[in-house]
Amino acid sequence: MLLLVEQVLxxxxxxxxxxxxxxxxxxxxxxxxxxxxxxGSFYMMxxxxxxxxxxxxxxxxxxxxxxxxxxxxxGIVLEFVAxxxxxxxxxxxxxxxxxxxxxxxxxxxxxxxxxxxxxxxxPSWLTVPVQIFPGIYYPAYRLAIITVAxxxxxxxxxxxxxxxxxxLIRAGASNREMxxxxxxxxxxxxxxxxxxxxxxxGLAGLxxxxxxxxxxxMGENILIxxxxxxxxxxxxxxxxxxxxxxxxxxxxxLGRAFLPDLLRQVLSGxxxxxxxxxxxxxxxYLLMAIVLVLRPEGLFPAGNR
Amino acid sequence: xxxxxxxPSAAAALVVAGLVLLPLYSQLTGNIFVLTLFTRIVILxxxxxxxxxxxxxxxxxxxxxxxxxxxxxxxVGILAQEGFGSGFLxxxxxxAASALFALVIGALSLRTRGVYFIMITLAFAQMxxxxxxxxxxxxxxxxxxxxxxxDFAGLINLSDRVQFYYLCxxxxxxxxxxxxRIVNSRFGLVVQGLRSNEQRMQAxxxxxxxxxxxxxxxxxTLCGLAGALLANNTDFVSPAVMYWTRSGDLMVMxxxxxxxxxxxxxxxxxxxxxxxxxxxxxxxxWALIMGPLLLLIVLFGRxxxxxxxxxxxxx
Amino acid sequence: MAEPLLCVKxxxxxxxxITATDRVSLDVAQGELHAIIGPNGAGKTTLxxxxxxxxxxxxxxxxxxxxxxxxLPAWRRSALGLARSFQVTSxxxxxxxxxxxxxxxxxxxxxxxxxxxxxxxxxxxxxQALAALQRVGLAERAHVLVSRLSxxxxxxxxxxxALATRPQLLLLDEPMAGLGVTESARMVTLLRELRxxxxxxxxxxxxxxxxxxADRISxxxxxxxxxxxAPSEIRQNEEVKRAYLGDQHVVVRHA
Numbered sequence: 001m002l003l004l005v006e007q008v009l010x011x012x013x014x015x016x017x018x019x020x021x022x023x024x025x026x027x028x029x030x031x032x033x034x035x036x037x038x039x040g041s042f043y044m045m046x047x048x049x050x051x052x053x054x055x056x057x058x059x060x061x062x063x064x065x066x067x068x069x070x071x072x073x074x075g076i077v078l079e080f081v082a083x084x085x086x087x088x089x090x091x092x093x094x095x096x097x098x099x100x101x102x103x104x105x106x107x108x109x110x111x112x113x114x115x116x117x118x119x120x121x122x123p124s125w126l127t128v129p130v131q132i133f134p135g136i137y138y139p140a141y142r143l144a145i146i147t148v149a150x151x152x153x154x155x156x157x158x159x160x161x162x163x164x165x166x167x168l169i170r171a172g173a174s175n176r177e178m179x180x181x182x183x184x185x186x187x188x189x190x191x192x193x194x195x196x197x198x199x200x201x202g203l204a205g206l207x208x209x210x211x212x213x214x215x216x217x218m219g220e221n222i223l224i225x226x227x228x229x230x231x232x233x234x235x236x237x238x239x240x241x242x243x244x245x246x247x248x249x250x251x252x253x254l255g256r257a258f259l260p261d262l263l264r265q266v267l268s269g270x271x272x273x274x275x276x277x278x279x280x281x282x283x284x285y286l287l288m289a290i291v292l293v294l295r296p297e298g299l300f301p302a303g304n305r
Numbered sequence: 306x307x308x309x310x311x312x313p314s315a316a317a318a319l320v321v322a323g324l325v326l327l328p329l330y331s332q333l334t335g336n337i338f339v340l341t342l343f344t345r346i347v348i349l350x351x352x353x354x355x356x357x358x359x360x361x362x363x364x365x366x367x368x369x370x371x372x373x374x375x376x377x378x379x380x381v382g383i384l385a386q387e388g389f390g391s392g393f394l395x396x397x398x399x400x401a402a403s404a405l406f407a408l409v410i411g412a413l414s415l416r417t418r419g420v421y422f423i424m425i426t427l428a429f430a431q432m433x434x435x436x437x438x439x440x441x442x443x444x445x446x447x448x449x450x451x452x453x454x455x456d457f458a459g460l461i462n463l464s465d466r467v468q469f470y471y472l473c474x475x476x477x478x479x480x481x482x483x484x485x486r487i488v489n490s491r492f493g494l495v496v497q498g499l500r501s502n503e504q505r506m507q508a509x510x511x512x513x514x515x516x517x518x519x520x521x522x523x524x525x526t527l528c529g530l531a532g533a534l535l536a537n538n539t540d541f542v543s544p545a546v547m548y549w550t551r552s553g554d555l556m557v558m559x560x561x562x563x564x565x566x567x568x569x570x571x572x573x574x575x576x577x578x579x580x581x582x583x584x585x586x587x588x589x590x591w592a593l594i595m596g597p598l599l600l601l602i603v604l605f606g607r608x609x610x611x612x613x614x615x616x617x618x619x620x
Numbered sequence: 621m622a623e624p625l626l627c628v629k630x631x632x633x634x635x636x637x638i639t640a641t642d643r644v645s646l647d648v649a650q651g652e653l654h655a656i657i658g659p660n661g662a663g664k665t666t667l668x669x670x671x672x673x674x675x676x677x678x679x680x681x682x683x684x685x686x687x688x689x690x691x692l693p694a695w696r697r698s699a700l701g702l703a704r705s706f707q708v709t710s711x712x713x714x715x716x717x718x719x720x721x722x723x724x725x726x727x728x729x730x731x732x733x734x735x736x737x738x739x740x741x742x743x744x745x746x747x748q749a750l751a752a753l754q755r756v757g758l759a760e761r762a763h764v765l766v767s768r769l770s771x772x773x774x775x776x777x778x779x780x781x782a783l784a785t786r787p788q789l790l791l792l793d794e795p796m797a798g799l800g801v802t803e804s805a806r807m808v809t810l811l812r813e814l815r816x817x818x819x820x821x822x823x824x825x826x827x828x829x830x831x832x833x834a835d836r837i838s839x840x841x842x843x844x845x846x847x848x849x850a851p852s853e854i855r856q857n858e859e860v861k862r863a864y865l866g867d868q869h870v871v872v873r874h875a
Binding site for chain 1: 416419420431435438439593602
């Protein structure tokens, strides 16, 4: 029971982080029609910046804030220097160009920080277990992640639903003319949106950093899951991304935690040990396959696309 | 077809001639490294050619093509591990497994289009990567060593470098020839038409998904062949061969050479891999250069190398 | 009274709050040329798209030669003899005119899972293609890339492609859009010849052509059919005049 609650919360936490990544991707894709494979690189940079700044300043919170700012700046600079030239081009061009960026980032990180990963230790006040239910304790840090991520999700929701810019986001890329007609500086808007996307990815990365090791290529592994979330959640829908992300996070975490034991009930010991890890990793993709068969537009697609 | 004498055809002919004569050069200069390098290049050129079929001619941007390299490779590796060393069993199984995977993945992925198709093929290939990593019996993350190359009962000895090279080259040229025939056939015209204007093709009576799926399966099967050859070349297969950046490499080779041109993938593979080799000798951080280079190619190099050469011949 | 070739009953299609097709019913008899006219935004292309299977209706039914085709995909309807030309030219731009038409013929000549022969050398298909091109007057331009054809030639090619599928019902969506005077006249002559062989549903703005060619006319306004009948009836219909022809005196000449 204890284990179940813990794993559910872990799944929720993972799902929320996936949402932060997926939201950034959806925003950039929805407004600028840009496919950014290097989105995972911002996740990685957020983590590396955090590890570095926390070590420099000695303060976890300060280091995290600096890392967030650095990732935001990085995103803006990248958009300004390189990516804005890709707007309006074929998606394949986007894929190729941003693929090149991934290679570049991974190498640059290797050059600057070395091939071995980094560790980001938590300050003591975040490692204490917090009692959430009588007799049930959960690490404070993971609770913090859930809180922060939910807050950001709420802010995003309000921003998208209640502001003029949010309306534009919901209206989609097809309304570029309308954006111009409303007197908004498109170039600036695009740059800021891209920066926001990068910051969201960086936030996810720096929050996850203390839990997993900070290493080269960490962005790519989770980026693919973010793609899966977007496909399952539905095209162009932030709400869909949220629900799908939670769903995916829960399934992945619970699957990895309980599937091996479940399998051991049914299969022999040796077969279960072989099959379990493979099956656990496959679960998300199986889920995506099922969604594709039954509802190719996703579970909660936005109406206008 | 390309029986007209122009710069691109001349370039293609030159490259093919070079590839055919390479072992001679290797024997004469005693440079064995160049032979092993080009064996790998020829195999990956085959993989790139199969990707070009769906990408260049079919308009299906698959970011998961490296999965077939792994499937073909693991077919050989697993059978070898279990005591089935005959190439006459391993290769057909590699092809069949690749075809089956392509059929299932294709049927699912073709329910989407555009960037979602790209994402989904990517996701499924990563799934294959993770599954292979989980196969503890067959090496898991560390990979599987193949102690004996595929045995073709004396017909051809794969352990002989020169014979193996010519086998790979023959497969490459055979596949290119096959693709040439396919592209100009009824089937090929339909597939190209679907790339050009799917709505129009549906309106005149073609069930689009069916044709795209068959094309997808053919491409996957051909890449499975490359996978089986690759496993033999390295005497090793691991999940890393299916990692999604390898799919990216294949895409780059196709685009670099010129999408939708017959010899484009071959030229693209040669240029990309030779460049990678040269750069990595210059600096350990060659990807730092490769990355932005890709960006520049995308921004300025429309139509790849073959396209560039074509512009020279048109004057 | 013979059964109509095309029978549309209570077709409805909404886009969010807008009802683009509002319980449209119409019949097209075999061998007739039935024109559909209406002001811009009346939903003519939406209607055509539902007839050809590119858009699914929310409710209602469509039947072709007595067979319910409401939920059949576009390619199947083509196989049943429904052909369409697009309002916005939709051709295979990087192929030649002959290629475009030959592919249409190929679609109706058995399956295309043939991987080895050279399709461009198939006599039967190429002959059919050339015949269709000759029909529309494009025989000389057969081997020109579509992207290099003039706008008028592309509209004519659209027609040739539709004809190559040997349809029993031809749905033409503004075939004369953007054509000059000579080209329009040529198209009208062509359509007049064609109507003897194939049933035609013609969506057009060119009133001269419509009144010259049509056996019957249906008028579509805001997604609804407000009148349907012989050209002389339509010309005198007050509601039609008000909604569509306006107060301007449109010159309507018999051909």
